[in-house]
Structure formats: C-alpha cells, structure tokens
Amino acid sequence: MDFRFQIVGLFGAPVAENPTGVMVEAAFRDLGLRWHYLPMDIAPADLPAAVAGARAMGFRGFHCTIPHKVAVADLLDEFGQSAALMRTVNCVVRQGDRLVGENTDGKGLLMALDEPVAGRSVSVLGAGGAARAICFELALAGVSRLSISNRGADRATALLDLLANRLPASMRAGLQVELLPWDGRHAVRPGSDIVVNATSMGLFPAVDERPEPDLSALRAGAIACDVVPNPPDTAFLRAARDSGCRVVDGLEMLVMQGALSVELWCGERPSLPVMRAALAEAFRDAAPEASARAAMPSPG
Numbered sequence: 001m002d003f004r005f006q007i008v009g010l011f012g013a014p015v016a017e018n019p020t021g022v023m024v025e026a027a028f029r030d031l032g033l034r035w036h037y038l039p040m041d042i043a044p045a046d047l048p049a050a051v052a053g054a055r056a057m058g059f060r061g062f063h064c065t066i067p068h069k070v071a072v073a074d075l076l077d078e079f080g081q082s083a084a085l086m087r088t089v090n091c092v093v094r095q096g097d098r099l100v101g102e103n104t105d106g107k108g109l110l111m112a113l114d115e116p117v118a119g120r121s122v123s124v125l126g127a128g129g130a131a132r133a134i135c136f137e138l139a140l141a142g143v144s145r146l147s148i149s150n151r152g153a154d155r156a157t158a159l160l161d162l163l164a165n166r167l168p169a170s171m172r173a174g175l176q177v178e179l180l181p182w183d184g185r186h187a188v189r190p191g192s193d194i195v196v197n198a199t200s201m202g203l204f205p206a207v208d209e210r211p212e213p214d215l216s217a218l219r220a221g222a223i224a225c226d227v228v229p230n231p232p233d234t235a236f237l238r239a240a241r242d243s244g245c246r247v248v249d250g251l252e253m254l255v256m257q258g259a260l261s262v263e264l265w266c267g268e269r270p271s272l273p274v275m276r277a278a279l280a281e282a283f284r285d286a287a288p289e290a291s292a293r294a295a296m297p298s299p300g
C-alpha cells in the first residue's frame with residue numbers, strides 16, 4: 001500500500017480567486033490519480049524559499065501566476081523552448097531532480113484554435129503577459145505576420161523588442177512583426193486571417209468592455225479568439241460572430257493550457273469534457289457577486 005498523495009500547486013499572490021484548481025482536481029479524480037493541486041499565496045520575497053520547499057517536498061510541479069511568472073525563471077534548472085525564449089514561466093514540471101519551466105498560455109490558444117497557423121497573418125490586440133506568450137507561440141508555429149496593437153506604446157514596443165531580440169534568426173527571417181498605431185481603438189492588419197483579443201477587456205465584471213478594431217478589414221471567414229475566460233461569450237466575440245468570424249473563446253484556451261499542464265505533470269492525457277464542465281460549473285455557480293471572485297487576473 002502507498003498512502004501518499006502526489007502534490008502540484010499554484011504559486012501566486014493572490015490565488016484565492018483563481019479557479020484553475022477546480023478543473024485540475026476534476027481531471028485528477030477522473031484519471032483515478034491520488035494527486036492534489038494546492039493553491040498557495042506566496043509573497044514575492046518568499047518565492048525562492050517556496051521553490052526550494054517544492055524541491056525538498058517532492059512536488060511534481062506547480063503553476064505560477066502573477067507576480068511570479070518572470071521571477072521564477074531564475075530559480076529553475078531548464079526550460080521548454082518557448083519559455084526559454086520569453087523567459088516567462090507559468091508551469092513548472094519536475095523531471096527527476098530538475099525543475100523545468102514551461103509556458104502553456106500560448107500553447108493553450110493554439111490548441112483551442114485547432115487548426116494550422118503556419119503562413120497565416122495574425123493581429124494581436126494587447127501587449128501584456130498573455131499577448132507575449134501568444135506572440136511567441138504563434139511565431140514558433142510559423143505564422144508569417146504578427147501585427148500588434150496596444151493602448152500603451154511602451155508595452156507594445158517592449159514586446160516588439162523582445163520578439164526581435166529573442167526569436168532565433170532562422171525564425172525571424174520568415175516572419176514580419178509590426179506595431180499598428182493606437183488611435184483610441186485597437187487596429188488590425190487588413191486581410192488578417194486571425195485576430196486575438198489578448199487584453200483583459202471584457203473580463204468580469206467589465207463585461208460590456210471590448211476592443212473595437214475594424215473587423216470588416218479581416219479576411220472573409222477569419223477566426224476571432226479571446227483570452228478572457230469569464231464570461232466566455234464576450235462582447236468582442238459576439239461582434240466578431242456578427243461579422244462572420246469563427247470564434248474561439250478564452251474558456252477553451254484555459255481548459256487547453258490546464259490540460260497540457262496536467263499531461264506535463266503526470267504523463268496522462270486528461271479528459272477535456274471533464275475539465276470544461278468543472279470550470280463552466282464553477283463560473284456558473286459563482287453568480288453574480290461571487291462570479292467576480294471567479295474572474296481571474298491571470299489564470300494558469
């Protein structure tokens with residue numbers, strides 16, 4: 001008999017409002033695994049001790065959320081390809097006695113898209129942490145053009161510089177990256193195949209907020225994605241659907257990045273319907289006052 005549990009967790013501050021554990025625990029139960037996911041509030045100054053503790057106690061891995069996604073990189077042994085390039089980690093995986101940093105945020109979007117993106121032209125609205133992960137992952141997947149539009153010029157320029165300085169030269173050769181001007185609203189490159197809302201506009205409780213680019217400029221039948229998971233049917237996606245776009249919502253992205261984390265940790269592929277249902281139920285049950293608590297600043 002072995003009465004132990006395998007432990008993974010979430011390191012962040014705050015973590016109380018992050019619902020990732022709901023879907024991850026549901027996945028473990030469904031797989032019949034004696035694993036648990038522990039959300040832990042960790043102040044920035046305590047992060048080194050927390051990572052050392054995770055090593056000492058044999059944690060199988062942990063998610064990192066705000067404010068640890070960048071700082072944790074200095075405490076790890078190895079990195080997956082995209083995490084190494086962007087030096088931003090949202091998922092740590094134990095391999096033997098090594099801690100490996102991965103980033104599943106952008107991969108979650110690619111999985112939710114569920115079609116090849118190589119050669120496509122993508123307009124990304126926003127330049128924060130989610131936009132960064134998405135841009136790197138799209139670049140690694142071989143898109144031909146990334147057009148970035150952000151309200152604040154500083155963050156937009158920083159993301160452009162990061163892509164220019166960190167992507168391998170072989171990858172930069174086939175990729176055009178540009179900043180589109182902000183004139184009070186986000187812009188898209190005419191003829192884009194895909195547009196991604198990577199801002200937090202529309203996140204509960206600001207459900208009526210949305211970026212307002214000229215969606216008629218997109219290629220006919222373009223795909224519109226939103227990172228906002230709660231509510232999943234955002235004002236941006238409703239407008240995109242009305243313009244004839246296929247839409248991909250942020251709940252699906254969140255489920256996909258969570259499923260990827262579970263697979264990285266335990267080597268088994270979790271049930272997507274089980275994870276989707278657990279998360280949707282958590283959001284549904286948390287209404288209306290508590291649903292503010294279910295809305296995450298930065299899940300995963």
Ligand code: NDP
Pocket residue numbers: 105108125126127128129130131150151152153155198199200201203227228229250251253254255257296297298299300
């Ligand atoms: P950041 O704070 O790093 O970035 C926020 C972005 O939104 C910035 O580009 C910011 O622009 C923009 N923004 C916010 N409010 C406005 C506004 N009123 N008008 C114009 N632009 C605005 O946050 P993250 O990138 O970490 O998170 C963004 C969203 O992604 C959140 O809703 C989060 O929940 C979601 N997310 C979803 C995931 C998923 O799996 N579905 C995974 C990770 C994140 P500026 O620079 O000008 O301030």
